[in-house]
Amino acid sequence: MYLGIEIGGTKLQLGVGAGEEAEFIDFVRLDIDGNKGAQGILAQIKSAGRTLVEKHNVTRVGYGFGGPIDGVNGIVRISHQVEGWEQFPLAEWTQNELGVPAVVRNDCDSAAYAESCFGAGREKQHLFYITSGTGVGGGLVLNRTLVGADRPAIAEIGHLRPGLDCRDSHQTVESMASGRGIETWLRNQLESDSRLDELGEARTEILLRVGNDPSQITGKTIAAAALEGNPLALEALDRATRALGWAVAQVVSLIAPEVVVIGGGVSLMGEELFFEPVRRYAEQYVFPQLRSQYEIVPAALGEDVVVYGAIALAARA
Numbered sequence: 001m002y003l004g005i006e007i008g009g010t011k012l013q014l015g016v017g018a019g020e021e022a023e024f025i026d027f028v029r030l031d032i033d034g035n036k037g038a039q040g041i042l043a044q045i046k047s048a049g050r051t052l053v054e055k056h057n058v059t060r061v062g063y064g065f066g067g068p069i070d071g072v073n074g075i076v077r078i079s080h081q082v083e084g085w086e087q088f089p090l091a092e093w094t095q096n097e098l099g100v101p102a103v104v105r106n107d108c109d110s111a112a113y114a115e116s117c118f119g120a121g122r123e124k125q126h127l128f129y130i131t132s133g134t135g136v137g138g139g140l141v142l143n144r145t146l147v148g149a150d151r152p153a154i155a156e157i158g159h160l161r162p163g164l165d166c167r168d169s170h171q172t173v174e175s176m177a178s179g180r181g182i183e184t185w186l187r188n189q190l191e192s193d194s195r196l197d198e199l200g201e202a203r204t205e206i207l208l209r210v211g212n213d214p215s216q217i218t219g220k221t222i223a224a225a226a227l228e229g230n231p232l233a234l235e236a237l238d239r240a241t242r243a244l245g246w247a248v249a250q251v252v253s254l255i256a257p258e259v260v261v262i263g264g265g266v267s268l269m270g271e272e273l274f275f276e277p278v279r280r281y282a283e284q285y286v287f288p289q290l291r292s293q294y295e296i297v298p299a300a301l302g303e304d305v306v307v308y309g310a311i312a313l314a315a316r317a
Helices: 034-056 089-098 109-117 173-177 177-191 193-209 219-227 232-256 268-286 301-313
Strands: 003-009 011-017 026-031 060-065 100-105 128-130 137-142 259-263 295-298
Touching: 003 034, 003 109, 003 268, 003 301, 011 034, 026 034, 034 089, 060 089, 060 109, 060 301, 089 100, 100 128, 100 301, 109 128, 109 137, 109 301, 128 232, 137 173, 137 232, 173 177, 173 232, 177 193, 177 219, 177 232, 193 219, 193 232, 193 301, 219 232, 219 268, 232 259, 232 268, 259 268, 268 295
Parallel strands: 003 060, 060 100, 128 259, 259 295
Antiparallel strands: 003 011, 011 026, 128 137
16 A cells, blocks of 8 residues: 655645555544644654554555645745745655655646646646646646656746847746736736726626625636626736736646646636636647647646646655
């Protein structure tokens, strides 16, 4: 048996499975206390992980870590959400504390591998995975093999800069297409004096939804307003899906994956608000010879996808 562990900024998930299907024989979900830093998370893994390793005769652990990693050496480079992970030797720690070897990958890589093995890409050889949520990340599977563990980063579609004028590292696809990016842009429009007359009823209607407090705007607020035809909400989503569709087109033009699988909270806005416009913009920007030679589909494995992938990576290490 194999133990898959997802380490995020707010949640810690541990699942045990054989790595042959997307299923667990045991599963533990724990909340993370960010104030305790990396040591708090490691204490949780040590406690829950030891129990699972002993109970199910686990022979290897796979990690999906929410941040940059050194996959060759099993080292966490840093976390942008929780303090204390800088250059942490997670694979070595796991061998010492749990008594089994470990494979360390980032969360998007693990999710990409899960979707390739068990999910929306299981019939394909080449897959590109995108998570579109609080941020925008990616993972690449070629010939059914996850690639990039030997590189400092790979498949970082969210960090593409859409246009030659985007010279600042913060002017990215993620800043436009992530949930946080969409919400920030809409709040800025509501607070912009230059658009008061133009926005009119659209602005008033959105403010009514959030008690006249722009800080309360969420992706759900924007999606609900867009479904009812609010022009400002529709503009926010069009801006985001155009940026992501452009980015998908660059990936397809360079790598030619058979399928682009998209998961994450923003993608849950569904076909009308998200997938249809992303597909339309991707077709507009892609190399013409590759039009209609790829699919853009929703992820299939839900919120446990990273754990499924971590188990599969451990099983195939």
